[in-house]
Amino acid sequence: MSLFTLGARLAADARRLAATVKISRGDAMREIRRLATHALQLTPAQLIVRERESPGRFDLSAYGIVFDRRLRGEPLPYVLGEWPFRDHVFKVTQDVLIPRPDTEVLVEAALGACPEGRATRVLDLGTGSGCIAISIAIARPEAVVTGVDASEEALAVARENAERLGAVNARLLESDWYAALSGQTFEVIVANPPYVAEGDPHLDALKFEPLRALVGGSDGLEALRVIISAAPGHLDPGGTLVVEHGYDQRDAVCQLFSAAGFQSVETANDLSGVPRIVVGRMARKTPDKTRRKSAAVSA
Ligand code: GLN
Numbered sequence: 001m002s003l004f005t006l007g008a009r010l011a012a013d014a015r016r017l018a019a020t021v022k023i024s025r026g027d028a029m030r031e032i033r034r035l036a037t038h039a040l041q042l043t044p045a046q047l048i049v050r051e052r053e054s055p056g057r058f059d060l061s062a063y064g065i066v067f068d069r070r071l072r073g074e075p076l077p078y079v080l081g082e083w084p085f086r087d088h089v090f091k092v093t094q095d096v097l098i099p100r101p102d103t104e105v106l107v108e109a110a111l112g113a114c115p116e117g118r119a120t121r122v123l124d125l126g127t128g129s130g131c132i133a134i135s136i137a138i139a140r141p142e143a144v145v146t147g148v149d150a151s152e153e154a155l156a157v158a159r160e161n162a163e164r165l166g167a168v169n170a171r172l173l174e175s176d177w178y179a180a181l182s183g184q185t186f187e188v189i190v191a192n193p194p195y196v197a198e199g200d201p202h203l204d205a206l207k208f209e210p211l212r213a214l215v216g217g218s219d220g221l222e223a224l225r226v227i228i229s230a231a232p233g234h235l236d237p238g239g240t241l242v243v244e245h246g247y248d249q250r251d252a253v254c255q256l257f258s259a260a261g262f263q264s265v266e267t268a269n270d271l272s273g274v275p276r277i278v279v280g281r282m283a284r285k286t287p288d289k290t291r292r293k294s295a296a297v298s299a
Contacts, residue, residue, distance in 0.1 A: 004054055006057075006058060009060075014029040017070060031070065035067055035070060035080070038080050039062040039065075040062075073208070077098045078093070078098070083098055083099055084099075085101075085103070085104065085129075085131040087138070090131045090134070090161050091129065093157055095151060095153035095157060096154045096157050097129070097209055097214070101271055102270035102271055102272070103132065103244060104271075105269075105270055106243075107135050107136060109242045109268055110122065110136055111140065113188045113279075114136065114143055114188055117142055118143070121187050122143050122145045122187070123145075123146050123147075123148070123186040123190070123234065124136070124148070125177055125178075125189065125190070126148070126149055126177075126191055126213070127149045127154070128157075128192075129158060129161060130159075130162055130170065130172060131161070132190055133146070133162075133170050133172070134158070134167045137170035138165060142169075144171075145167075145170045146171050146172075146186070147171070147172045147173070148177075148180065149172075150177075150212075151212065151213075154213075155172055155173075158172045159172050177227060178233075181234060185235060186234060186235060186239065187235070187236050187240070188241075188242070189227075189234060189239070189240070189242070190241075191223075191243050192243075193227055194214050194223050195223065195244070195245050195246045195249060196220050198215055220246050221256075224243060224245060224249070227241075228256040229256065229260050236282075237283065238282060239282050240279060240280070240281050240282075244276055247275070247276070254278060262280030263280075263281055263283040264281045266278070
């Protein structure tokens with residue numbers, strides 16, 4: 001291919017990107033194509049056809065800006081300002097976590113607790129971009145989904161996503177976990193809370209993402225403790241809590257569920273086979289009061 005084509009310029013940029021941010025040449029070429037289609041407002045097919053043209057025939061200023069941002073290490077979803085999750089594309093900014101494919105497993109587990117055609121009341125704690133709450137709201141149009149976040153900036157992103165995607169059954173509120181929800185109960189609560197431990201070396205690779213959405217105290221379990229221990233007070237009898245957790249936290253999280261009084265506790269892996277999700281169900285009925293009393297007397 002002649003050096004004087006858009007394709008040659010993009011291939012050269014891909015080699016530079018691969019070397020600079022340490023990704024494979026193939027991944028770099030895929031990223032460059034996404035940046036180019038985004039900035040030049042072309043479909044992938046149009047880009048392929050027009051790659052034979054001279055670069056001078058394009059206004060490459062918008063492309064140059066996004067290429068430079070990516071070259072400086074900013075993750076592709078932030079550079080593009082949007083990222084797909086499940087069936088939809090969500091707006092993302094550096095105020096919210098980038099939606100992970102692994103979190104789609106959390107949504108599937110939550111949907112399993114929301115029968116179709118029923119007005120299930122669902123709560124998503126720490127909604128961020130809203131990708132979990134909005135995905136559930138769209139998949140279950142009869143459900144009433146509440147997404148809360150302590151960050152005003154994150155809520156603005158979630159509200160824009162709900163509007164753009166027509167999730168009319170999702171309401172988004174500012175709340176530090178359950179703080180603004182006193183007296184409210186739900187049938188399903190979901191959360192992908194911050195669960196990385198302070199000082200965890202993985203944080204180096206996540207430096208463009210909001211720290212408060214990633215770090216859960218010195219052992220990573222701080223937010224999970226609050227969410228799990230207070231969940232029974234916000235769940236109906238028979239209600240379900242679904243949480244995402246860190247790669248090495250399954251046993252600790254299962255213990256937190258048992259200590260909070262969940263009757264059944266199940267676990268699920270992420271797409272790489274790593275334990276990532278815990279699903280707990282409360283008992284359908286509160287134990288019979290008379291029996292509890294007599295047990296207390298004989299104890
Ligand atoms: N799963 C994310 C990561 O380690 C962390 C997300 C979170 O803390 N909820 O990349």
